[in-house]
Amino acid sequence: MQKIKKQKLYLLALLLPFIILIVGFEIGPLVTMLKNSFYADDGTKVTFEQYITIFKSKFYLQAIQNSVLISFFSAITSIIVAIGLAYSFTKFSKKAQNRLLMIANMTSHFEGIPLSFSYIILLGNNGLFTLLFAKFGWDVLGNFNLYSWTGLILVYVYFQIPMAIMLLYPSYQGIKQQWKEAAALLGASKRQFWLHIGLPVLLPSIAGIFSILFANAMGAYATAYALVGSNYNLLSLQIASLVASDVALKPQLGSALGVLLASTMIMAMWFNQRMMRRFRRDL
Template sequence: MNLRKINPLTLIAALLPLMLLIVLFELLPTAAMVMNSFLSDDGKQVTLQQYVTAVTNAFYVKAITNSLLISFYSSVVGIVLSLALAYAITRTSEATRTAVLTVSNMTSNFAGLPLAFAYIILLGNNGVFTILLKSWGWSLFDGFNLYSWTGLALVYVYFQVPLGALLLYPTFHGIREQWREAAALLGAGTLHFWRRIALPVLLPGIAGTFTILFANAMGAYATGYALVGGNYNLLAIRIGALVAGNVVTRPQLGCALAVLLGLMMVLAMWVNERLMRKVRRDLQ
């Protein structure tokens, strides 16, 4: 079909539902959130007080720090395991590859409340595996607490790995078998091939996937809320409590924290783009 022969009005009419969806469910809520973040608690004055509170109050600074740390650590562990899984997928048969990709696709979407409850049933204080291992006399999980930072990081890694594998799997297909054969003919060993040829090809995909995993962990709300509730101070949980809390609500402050959360994600993507641009320039 030649798009040049299509009436421009027809194209605009076809794109209108998508444009309307973007405006109603993305642009307008974002604009309202930004505007509310500059209002006082009573909503009558324009002020920067909400942002001042967000970056000076020790309670909210701790929430930002905790979210950054758990997002970073879970993304690092997730990217390492995802690399191994994605590479293993490329070395298997077609049937095994299809099965693993199908399972990875399902597990990457298994998050939120169902994931938290599944971990509570399996590894909680009275979980199936916890009681079973104790009955066998195993001390593998002695001192392990699912409702702590360690348990939360474990749950985060669970939904990071399949997502990372799905994103990195196409990247490994960019490494052609002919390159490996040509490198071997020129006397390059396996380590030299991966360091000089494969890694530069994979690096942009790895960095991009890490950014996505980091943003995915920063924005996770339901899993952390169901697992630790208010016992662990996370930015997403604090935003939810301020906007729809049971005791005291401060939606304007919640909007300011949400804007800061969005800016941190944008900053992470910008840093990733700058680094990848430098890498591509150095490789040329």
């Protein structure tokens, strides 16, 4: 018994650096942000003034709306594309699958300023493809504008799809070959198998990955900042401008916006978990 207790203490001591890291860099800033959101601009009086300012301002409400819409559409587009791509990965040999997963892993980490800069070089107003298509008179891009809502969706989808593939690929490994063989013996077509067995099995994973993609897009800052700067009203950009700006420094208001951003992400994940519990119960 004494030996087991010492072993537990030893394991706890090994976890101590990780616990300190979590408290120092995640829980600590979160508590500070929550506390600062209830202070007035001078930092002395406890008040709901910052939240009242946000919900009375059309500008900040628009920032929340834009962030939610972009996150939703980029997440839903990415998960739909990833469902097909992740399935296609399973049809290759094991060696080819490992190479494809390596490429997907590399692509999922190519984001932020380098990604925005690459898109500007290729599809900006004076980008390579833009000038090339114009030179040959090809109206391929039409009225497409990279520095707009559509451009943001396109850039977000670029790094969201590989992440969705990486997260969804293991779920396909859980679909056993015996299930397909049993369904075929009972006279089910491939379409019927995926409709009645495959997709219901994958649905919890799909919904969970959608929540991750939504939260990832909501918190994206560097990509949007490098692409549109202050020309497009997003929640993450407004928080940064209030906390780190040299013009209008209002950390208390920025903290309140940060609390709303975190609350939106938590609510999305909570709703997903609630729906998945109900789905598993009905299943």
